[in-house]
Amino acid sequence: MKVKKMLALFLALIMLVSMAACGSSGEPAAPENGGDAQGKVLNIYCWNEEFQSRFTDYFEKPGLIPEGVKVNFVITPNEGNAYQNALDEALLKQDSAAADDKIDIFLVEADNALKYVNTDYTLDVVNDIGLTDADLADQYQYTRDIVTDSNGKQKGTTWQATPGLFAYRRSIAKDVLGTDDPTQVQAALADWDKFDKVAEQAAAKGYKMLSGYDDSFRTFNNNISKPWVDSSNKIVIDPNVMRWIDQTKLYTDKGYNNKTSLWAPEWSADQGPAGKVFGFFYSTWGINFTLLGNSLATPESEGGKLEVGNGIYGDYAVCQGPQNYYWGGTWICAAAGTDNVDLVRSIMYTLTCDPVTMKKITEDTQDYTNNITAMNELAKSDFKSDFLGGQNHIALFAEAAPKINMKNISPYDQAMTEQLRLAFKDYFDGKVTKEQAFDNFYRAVIEKHPELTK
Amino acid sequence: MNKNLSNAARLQLRLSRAVCYIILTLISVMCLISFYVLIINSTRSHPDILRGFSFLPGKSFFYNLKSLMANANLPVVRAIFNSLFVSGCTALVTTYFSALTAFAIHAYNFRFKRAAFAFILMIMMVPSQVTALGFVRLMGTFNLIDTFIPLIVPSVACPIVFFFMKQYMEASLPIAIVEAARMDGSSEFRTFNFIVLPIMKPAIAVQGIFSFVTAWNNYFVPSLILKSTENKTVPLLVAQLRNADFLKFDMGQVYMLITIAIVPIIIVYLLLSKYIIRGIAIGSVKE
């Protein structure tokens, strides 16, 4: 008897477990709604909450979601490539998935955009979704190039543009160059040769030109003359990338940088009151949120005021720097097989094309939005940033953004840029020769992409 | 006994005790440093943390706690309950069935015994990373994505826990006890549940703690199985915070969440570690 009781107990336990699990697995799939072209569930795959908050504030709150449609955000953080793994699994099963389980919208980053855009899993925003060329005309060209497939079709849109600038310390510029005026500083940093010369001058006065090894990497890498991989799957090292390697090695050996890496504690500290670094390459979001926070002596959450006197607030200024580049951004793509085409079009239009919404996003959040007309309007206004000593940096962004050229993007950029920086850190540290660093780089990218060759 | 000798022995004992305490304290300090950093950082603001280390606490404890709790996409309390449920079930299921499997190999003689033992030892060495993606695909076919079943039920077959139970039985479970139970007319299943399991209590408590902790900190497989916000476990929320966009990225919150996530597991550990100690007191027939 006892045996049976124990067995029953365990079966019950297992049943309980499975029921609890089923109970929390969300609503059961709704029956097919015959005839109705629009699905009842909109599934959005993403890796953080940025798009969700834009969506809530500028699409859901104005009441743009049709009645009876449930919006379901599937957030998979990308630690250990988990987001792409989950998205890939789901896309590959898209055909056989129930209508309400199909992905409708997914988000991509510039570095992995082409992996998705160059496939039939992603819909053409003009021919499939129904946005018009006029709708898209006001978007910055580089944001369109990043999601344009090999046939020239645009397959995603974004609400932000993220042009980069060089943010420098006014006090250090004055000491080194005798001026802190953005136009004159820009003239002194207009190309890489001049930049190197200022680095030398700064070092003579006891400053560092840059903080880390990879500070200038994006700027060089965004201006390569050919894609990272050629048509026969051979990896191409662009002269501009070689220039980054040589410049960084020189800066390291001569002490023009502080040997840090992006996001390391020392890198952030270099941007604060104790920093001795001439400047940082930063883009739209980085200036208002990261650099500003790092520059304060007393943080906002502890009652620090955003005013001159708190740390080095007011000591930074921005100029275009030696080359144009961008840093960051998230693109919205529509998945083939979506049963909500109309709703997807409405979302894409409202959040990435509609000038009224775009302007409002910028006003509310200080996001630099992807609308040329709206941004130029702001640039012409008397907007002033106290953090940048009264400079109108929106004007500079508006000037820089149209010049960014991302025609040479490839599906392999994520692996290439990550692995190159990691492999060459050893070279800058003096642990390996240049040849060994290249060898390690090739090894690492071919492990990730077996189809490539040296 | 010679009084002098006993005095010398006492002195020696006192000395060796002192050495023990010194070494134990040093090791404890080493272990606690990371907790100190963790707790200190949970009281500091994001820019302050980015700037480097500080031995002194900051003033952002309540700010971090409030902003963490205010985030609707991070149901912290719910995630702790999910984690408690998944880890608790895993620990129960894995210790019970591993002990049962070990008992089968330890106490019975049957034809395929050696083969079964060898097979289980073999699969113990399969690195879990490589089967993970195939496993997730399989769970998709079974329609078990976004449920807790793929996280709990497979722990019935946990070769490492089995191996421990088997080794433990070898040291502490004489067959004579099983045979004595048979003499008393106990059925095999009853013998296992009411005679073998109590003897195994220290082993069960140990492996219970370990499996609980492993399940609690498991990130990779849950990240591929669990989709909806209300099903997420704590490590997924930590990853989500670390992946937050620039507007929300806040290391203060990350440290706060890690700190909060450790509290339940410490409680479970304290409960079970007492149990290990009680396990010996209960004792049983020994050879």
Add this chain to the structure above:
Amino acid sequence: MNSVHDQVTAVRKKNGSISYAKWGYIFLIPFFLVYVIFSFVPLISVFYNSFFENYMSGLKQVGPNFVGLENYATLFNNNLGKYFYNTLLIWVLGFIPQITISLLLASWFTSLRLRLRVTGLYKTIIYLPNLIMASAFALLFFVLFSDAGPVNDVLMHLGIIDQPYRFLSEVAGTRGLVIAMNFLLWFGNTTILLMAGIMGIDNSLIEAAEIDGAKSFQMFRLITMPLLKPILIYVMITSMIGGLQLFDVPQILTNGSGSPDRTSTTLIMLLNNHLYSKNYGLGGALSVILLIVSAVLSLLVYDSMTREQRMAQREKKRMKEGAGNE
């Protein structure tokens, strides 16, 4: 006693031990059932796929094309030995202090002679590091050992070094940190395992030896160690498997690069690189190699240690007899 019970006992006696064999099978059912359903299919595909070219190029499937042993050849031609060496070195250098300290602590905690106080507190503390997620632990080590971090501050303050030691840019520094972190994460775990093992030992044996005036080291070597052997074997083998499968600590600490110059790249980090493109061919081949290596090593350990155990048991018997004669 009722008659049914008598009958049952009679039947059992008649059939002897053979009638119990079926219970062995019955108790194995849950394990094998769950294993076959949840793990066997993915495992078989690992073996199968190791003979194929099979990976994803973006969302495009390449293969599966049968390539024979080519995947194995590719691995051996690509420095597999180096990663094997890294893994083994990190394991051995971590395991020796770990097992030594754990044995020492476990014997202190359970020693009837020392009777240490507040051991509960110490026992709790040494296991605590294991409770932190490895990723969070790595995050904390980053902070502590960064170029301008507190460890460098202290070392410079004490005058041991005059400029920051860049831990993660040095081979010894990186490997040392991985070893130290692994040690901190796992030594408490090992101590508890050994303690549980020692607690399973009959106290009367130790007490008897104590009355006979055995020295504590003698007692440890002659009574505790032999009886602890099964658990020691377990610790050795699982630590070795864990060591061969070392992954998250070096992965997070070096951002996946295994720098400097891939000297902290472990076998599973290599596997993880191949899994990026869902390369079931190369990944499968690597897993099969890992499986064979760990199986052979475990077998060696198991065999050598049980042989010693058999000898020790004989010795114990002799000692017991000796104690009886006195």
